[in-house]
Amino acid sequence: MKLLAVTLIATLAISGIGLLLNMQIRGQKPAVLDWQYPDAGRVIPLSRNARVTATSGKGVKNITDDNTNTFWQSDAPFPTNYLTRKDQNLLLDQAGGNHCTLTGKAIPTAATDGNPESGVTIDADTGNAQFTLQLEQPQQLLLVGVKAGFSGSLQMTAVTTSGKTTILHWFEQHENYALIRFQVHEVSAIKALNIISPKPFTLFELAALNSLPDEFALLDLGKQQLIGIIETRHWATNPAAVVKTNLLLSKDGLQWVQAAALQPATTGKITNILTPPAEARYVKLQHTLADADWVKAEIWEITVYDSNGPFGPMPPPKPQQHTMRKLLGVNGIWGWGYNQSSNNLPSGKGPQLFVRVADCARNYHNLDWDVTDPDHTPQFDLMALGKGTEAQPWLNWDTEYAAWKTAGLPAQVSVQFTNASHPAGIWNNAYTAAYNYGYAFARHFGSTHGNGLVTAIEIGNEPWDYAPDFYHTVFKGMARGVKDADADLKVLPCALQAHAPNTPESGVNNYIATMLTPDSAPLLDALNIHAYSYVYNEAGMRIATYPEHSCSEMRSVLSMLRFGKANLPGIPVQLTEWGWDSSSSAEDCLHSECVTENEQALYAVRGALMSARMGLDRLFWFFYANGKGESSIFNRSGLTESVQAGGSPKQAFRAMAALIYLLGNTSFCNVLQEGNNGWIYAMCNPAGQVTHLVAWLPIAGNSVATAKVTFACLQKPVSAWVINGLTASGYGQAPLPVYENGLITTRLSAQPLVIELQ
Known part of the structure; x- marks a missing residue:
């Protein structure tokens, strides 16, 4: 296998690989430049250059150091x-x-x-x-x-x-x-x-x-700012030491108003949203300590933002190049949970079912299903003859991916490997091994010389436990191998993020500016991100929320879009994992990130429309079905119940099917409004003509709140439906909006309202 590796490299010296190999042999390293705008995705908080003071203690600089694992600690007021x-x-x-x-x-x-x-x-x-x-x-x-x-x-x-x-x-x-x-x-x-x-x-x-002693930190923003969101980590390591904790604002440093009453025992970071946003120059986080000796207070981090929050504002709208149907994908797996190849599944199961809610599918393609050692080159030609792979003698990816393609779900593959599954130390030559794998994969599955069963390859899923240099070596090798074998096979990196540089305490490496270098650019066809709609509540617990929430982590795609625009103009961005965990009739959902089945359905539709408006290139819902076993993170994210529970479609499945039925042949083309009183989008046919509007309130899915809205429209509404997934079709007839003097008047709710125009 090692001989073959050398042969493959040697035969492609003209592509530049030979030069790289020679430089490495001489002990030289190719020049690696930094990104011109490595932090283009980051939002600079209002508190970035704040002057921070505290009543006492040490570590005041830690309060705004972007590290929630360092802290300021006050002195103990008592005993002396x-x-x-x-x-x-x-x-x-x-x-x-x-x-x-x-x-x-x-x-x-x-x-x-x-x-x-x-x-x-x-x-x-x-x-x-x-x-x-x-x-x-x-x-x-x-x-x-x-x-x-x-x-x-x-x-x-x-x-x-x-x-x-x-x-x-x-x-x-x-x-x-x-x-x-x-x-x-x-x-x-x-x-x-x-x-x-x-x-x-x-x-x-x-x-x-005359009162219990206060210990606090004070941020001077330098001038009055319109503050919308304040993130804090204010955990008191001795909860009995703190009687209360308050977040206060002031314009002059003399008169203070309470912005929030905080829970001192909260261990994690929390998000405080000011409704409405408030003008202030000074921000104070104040602990009131108990009447006890040697008790102290801690503040770990304070970050102040405007109302757009940590991921910044929505970009200016521009027409989406894909229809809603083409945009939507689903994450699957070999056999779709049935423990047999998809070509053997009963009619209407596996890819034949999920083609109702997606136009493509993404597979977790384990490297260790193909080879027993990353330095070995996969023998896909033998696999095609029914002889399996080196690691799995029963496996035939050709029959699997052919079943997906035949059903109407062409496959995008995420080749899975991590430092836990494939430690860096076992790769004899990471670049060569990765190159040979990529070359063999593209030669077999690509459309130019192979069977055309795979449309794109992601080099890793979440290999965030590798050092950045090692991952980049693997990426460059595998991507170069793919492109040398089939330039038409699209290459994506692993899922990365562009909003927060990694720290040693974070335990992961997934910041795009460090995991990739500019010499990767010629090998990239799209960027890749995973984003789920999480926030932290007042108790510091991570919970799931609606996608439009200003602090939803789903908005981290905005950071990736800004990074791409600044450093790789025109490059598409794919959201290859997104979704919500929910309960269903047969399977409960009990962990903190759970939402109801109704919320999952509404958020799925609204999240897809929001993603289309943001300009994403592809969306792959995670996961096709619930996992078996007890409630745990991602184990209830399916569009259907688990195979073990019968695999029945959930409300979200029916809602997404309704979205495709009603709007699948349209594309997002403009924003009419995005505010608390409603999000309203114009949807166009392939000729660029506005044929539909879709509108909803950006609120929790179980809220019964409604709002009457009136907006200008040149076309008269002729039909209206709500998408909620409650019926077999996933949608229901809605009252026709009133049209008078070029104005549409209707009532919006958490359920997306589709309006067909004349």
Whole structure:
């Protein structure tokens, strides 16, 4: 097998491979340039250059370092730090001036200087020794802290604004020379504090708080900004230490309004959406700490965005080149869950079923189903003769993919390999091995010299556990092999993302600017991304949401589109995995990312239309069917129930079939509106004429909310339907919108409304 590998490389020296091999032999490396705009997909948050300050502690820079695994930690107010904090200790330095009287002739300043080691001796005159401190402003007190040395009895009293004297504390002997803290139960405003003893005593410190201590971080954005979204990770590692956590906004740093009340025990990142967006220059995240010693607060990250959120605004609309039918695909697998080749499946099963909701299918084609060692070259010619592959003697991809193509679902293949399944160390020569695999694959399955059963190849699915350099070596080798064997077979990289550079803590490598280099460009026919509609709720739990949500991770495709536009103008972007997990009549869905069956159906249609509007080249729903077994992530994402549960179509299947039936021969051509009061798209026939409108409210699928909308249209509506997947056809007749004076008036809901125009 290794001899064949060398032979293949040598025979293609004219393509430039020989030059690369010679350079590697001489110990040289080909020059690799950086992308001109590596971060073109990223959204710069309003907080990127914010000035960050904090009340105390260390690590304040970690609050805006784009790393949710680093943190700022405050000092502990108790037992002693609060003494020196003017924002916490009301009595700091109040013993000077005219606020204090005492028996004897001592200077009282040390009694409130914040230092429990310095003190003032209070002598007795003819009677008791007494220290009295008038509060600067009468107010309720919550806590008092005192350290005193005494030989006789000692008590503290308070004088209220009404003149009433209340005993606050009798000192016990074990409190002698100890810094103590006690709660004040007097509810009236206090104007003076007295400490009295029949014998001289030393007062080392007197302090008071009118509320529990706050520790906070403050972001100064530099100028007033219209803030729409604030992401925070504010987990208090000791939940008992924090009584409450608030997110506050201010225009001037003096007057504050609450933006959100947060849960301090939330461990993950959460998204706070301001409705409506608010003008502010200052953002404060404030922890209120408990009355306990050594408790501290943490803030891990604060990121501030405008109302477009972390993935940015929708691009200007432009006509979609594909019809809705051509745009839609589905992720399948060998045998479609029946454990037998698709050519042996009963009529109406497998690809013959899913052609109702898709125009193409994507297969997870495992590298280790073809070869037992990545350095071995697959023998697809022997496989075609019925002799199987090196790894699976029963396997024949030809009969499998032929069944897909015959049914009307041409195959796009994602060759699966990861560092877990194929460690980098077992590849003797990664470039050569990948080249030989790609060449053999394209020569056999491509349309130029092979059987034409595969339309595109993805080099990896999610091989994100490889180092970027290694993946890029494999990509270049396999892609070059494919193109040398069949230039018409489309090549995609593995699924990547363009919105967030990877960090060591992230544990994955999937940032496009590091996993691919510009010398990949001539080998690329499209970019590849996986995106699911997830957000984080107030408890820090990841949940699924509707696709239009401003923070939905499905919008990460916008970042990939911007990266492609800046670095690879004109390159298509495919969304090769998307979808929602849902329950169904036979299989429950219990994990946090679940939605209802009704929501899955509505989101599927709306997500497809939204993706068409964004300009994506292909959409492959994940997954064709539910997985067997208990509820778990992606195991309930099917358009049908699992084969084990009978494989019945779910509501989403019927809704997507209705989308194809009603709008399959149309293409997105323009936006009439995209706002809280409705998303309305114009759909065109192949001649570019507007034939339909499709409209809905961007809200949760189970919401019963509706909204009356009126908008201009030159054409009169003649029919209307709602797509919901509730009937066998997946759609139902809707009231005909009113048309008057060139205006259409109708009522929208979460269900997509299709309007046919005259």
